[in-house]
Amino acid sequence: MTDLATEAGPAGRSARSGSAEGEETGPVLAADGRPLKQSLRRALRAEKLRALALIAPLLIFILVTFIAPIADMLFRSVENEIVSETLPRTTVALEQWDHTSGEMPGDDVLAAFTYDLVAAAERKQHTRLGTRLNYEMTGISSLFRKTGRRVDDFGEVYLDQFVALTPAWEEPATWMSLMAEPGWSAQYEEWLADRAAAEEADRDFETPQPLFEVKDGVADVLPETADAYGEFARIAQVENDDNPAAEEPWAPVYLALYRDLAQATPDSVATLGADAQALLEPARAAVAGFDTVPLSEMFVDAEEDWADPDVWATIQAFAPDYTAGYFLASVDLQKTPDGVSAQPEDQRIYMLLFKRTLFMSLVIMGSCVLLGYPIAYLLSNLPLRTSNLLLILVLLPFWTSLLVRTSAWKVLLQQQGVINDVLVWIGLVADDGRLVMINNQFGTIVAMTHILLPFMILPLYSVMKTIPPSYVRAAKSLGATNWTAFWRVYFPQSVPGIGAGCILVFILSIGYYITPELVGGTTGTFISNRIAYHISSSLNWGLAAALGTILLAVVLILYWAYDKLVGIDNVSLG
Known part of the structure; x- marks a missing residue:
């Protein structure tokens, strides 16, 4: 039997090996007869399409209400087509003009400008163009408006x-x-x-x-x-x-x-x-x-400021379809025919506003941490019925209009307000030395801390509620003092709530403009107030878009720095 087994062994192993090799090299089929890999790919593709169909409404909503406005804002911050579209002949003719000559452009440029301006005046576009160029040089708007009424007589x-x-x-x-x-x-x-x-x-x-x-x-x-x-x-x-x-x-x-x-x-x-x-x-x-009249004389008769070469140099400098002028103005610089230069000293306000916005947002965030942490700690360690009752008091400000809450602080903080009256009554402040707590940075910080405090308390409370009390009791049973048990055991577990609250409060405060507008005065306003002014009052949407883009970039950079230093994975809402 040994010999038979020996003789049959190699042949048997060879047959089995061949059979195994055949099984390995042949395709594995699914129940429907297709290759298994192909069936798996089809099944996965169907699952992905089904998942995409489920999230498509949300995706479209985000694209329309979030991504598209941001993209439009980014485009408006560099878009400058109004000059070349309204003055197509002039922008081409000005390419050959030397702005350093100290003289008005020649007749070829002035003739092209005449044809452009009369067409723009007929379309009622010359005032919009004047408004755009007036952002760069004060007075150009009136030039276009006055000359537009007379240009149809040129010739x-x-x-x-x-x-x-x-x-x-x-x-x-x-x-x-x-x-x-x-x-x-x-x-x-x-x-x-x-x-x-x-x-x-x-x-x-x-x-x-x-x-x-x-x-x-x-x-x-x-x-x-x-x-x-x-x-x-x-x-x-x-x-x-x-x-x-x-x-x-x-x-x-x-x-x-x-x-x-x-x-x-x-x-x-x-x-x-x-x-x-x-x-x-x-x-x-x-x-x-023929009797002739120089075109330069026609323009100067219409408005003498046309003799200023800087007017034509401004048109030449902003003739391209895209410009960095708005971004330069956002950081207190300006685009001139000779290059980039600093704004006049009395017009440098935006860097100050950016610094003030960041500083006050950080102060508000810190104030919310200092005030919100003890409240959240108390809520998380009280009995459920009591903590729920107190939590309603925390949420109560959400049921009151933001405008009403801000107006209430105006009443409380003014020199003849409740707080000053109490301080005078208890003798801490003289009646002729009442504190100035409104229309300044202090008033903005106080009012915004009150408004944003719930956004700090809620993440802290939700995280603290998940921390088992047994951890602190165990630390104390091992000999730790109350402070050591809190600092070494409890506080590290509450850090994710602090991170979430800080991100919420900081991002909300950096973009606030209603409260600073009402209680901030001249020293307590944010960059967002200037953005709102350019959108609603001056209608300089390009500068507003550039300021908003820079603010967005600052927030993203700070978010990236926070992720590197703390780690966004450590942020938790409970």
């Missing part, structure tokens, strides 16, 4: 001379035949007829009108005129709902025609056809003898 001297030369220049039909693409004219007439029929039939008419198109070749011979008249025609159509074929062009269009014809040649005019040549050639020959 009247040329209008009168063209009309005196050929009265047809005053007729809208003359401009249409010279400038309009014949295909557009036919489409526009058809559109007008369809709209009139719809109005007569009292039915809705939603077909968009075809926008004005300049005739091919005109822009090659009369570039400024084609550009200015095309702008005029499209504004007449869209903004004014008028027929450009029935409207006389702006006076600046005649300025553009004069400038183009002064540089045109007979050969270039001839390329526009016989009809256009018969109209333009006499004008081209006559413009050399």
Whole structure:
């Protein structure tokens, strides 16, 4: 039997080995006949999709109400497209101007600015642009507002001379035949007829009108005129709902025609056809003898501050679509044509406000720890019925309006208030030496400590309630004093509650603005008050967004530092 077993052993082992190898190399199948790995992947993918569907409403809510506003704020802090969108020709022309020359830009820049400004005034956009640039240089807003009312007269001297030369220049039909693409004219007439029929039939008419198109070749011979008249025609159509074929062009269009014809040649005019040549050639020959008025004189007559090169340098400096100017202003710097420089000393307020906000938030946080820890300790060690009753008193401020609580502190802290009256009554303070406790940092700290104290007590109480009393009794039974048992055994277990309370109180206090606005005066306001001012009063949303972004970055940095020093895992809400 031994020999048979020996002889059969290798063969048997070989057969079993082959069978085992076959099992290892062949795919493991699931019950449905598919490979097991593929079935597992499908099952996991289905579970992930199901989980995603469950959290999708919350995810969408967070994206819409939290992520999107923050992204919009970040974009507004660098966005500056209003200058280039409102003054597209001027921003290009100013690229070649040297702001160190000490003189106004030349006629090419002023002409481009004239066309831009008259279009912006017709669209009612020049005041918004003036407001934006006024953040960088005081007084520019009034420049744009006053000049916007007069810019449509720039070029009247040329209008009168063209009309005196050929009265047809005053007729809208003359401009249409010279400038309009014949295909557009036919489409526009058809559109007008369809709209009139719809109005007569009292039915809705939603077909968009075809926008004005300049005739091919005109822009090659009369570039400024084609550009200015095309702008005029499209504004007449869209903004004014008028027929450009029935409207006389702006006076600046005649300025553009004069400038183009002064540089045109007979050969270039001839390329526009016989009809256009018969109209333009006499004008081209006559413009050399026209009476002229320098554009710089027109602007200075409208508002003498246009002669200041710094005005044009400011427009040049803020022409790009994106700017760091808001962030620079947030740290008391300013962007100038010559680079970055410090703000005037009497305008450096934001770094002071950032430092004050951080300092007072830390003081409020510390005050809440000192006041909240004993209260939470007492609540956690009293019988349940008593602690629940006292906990209602802690929560009572949440049932009172924030505005009411802050106003109450104004009554308590003012010089003729309750606290000063009590101090005078008991003789601690003289009647003529009442304490100033309102409209300063002290008033803000007191009021905000009272408002935020529950946010410190609740995390502390919830953590302390989970600490077994037997730990302290065991320490005492081993010979520890009351203080040693508390400090070495009880306090370390309450640190997570302290961490949670500190984060809640600090983040809430650093963004508060109602209470500091009411009781802080000039020395107790936070950076958030300035952000609220720029959003609601000055409407400088870019600067408000930059200040908010910096505040967000400071909070994230402090959160990161806290995580490194203490560990966010040690924070607990119980």
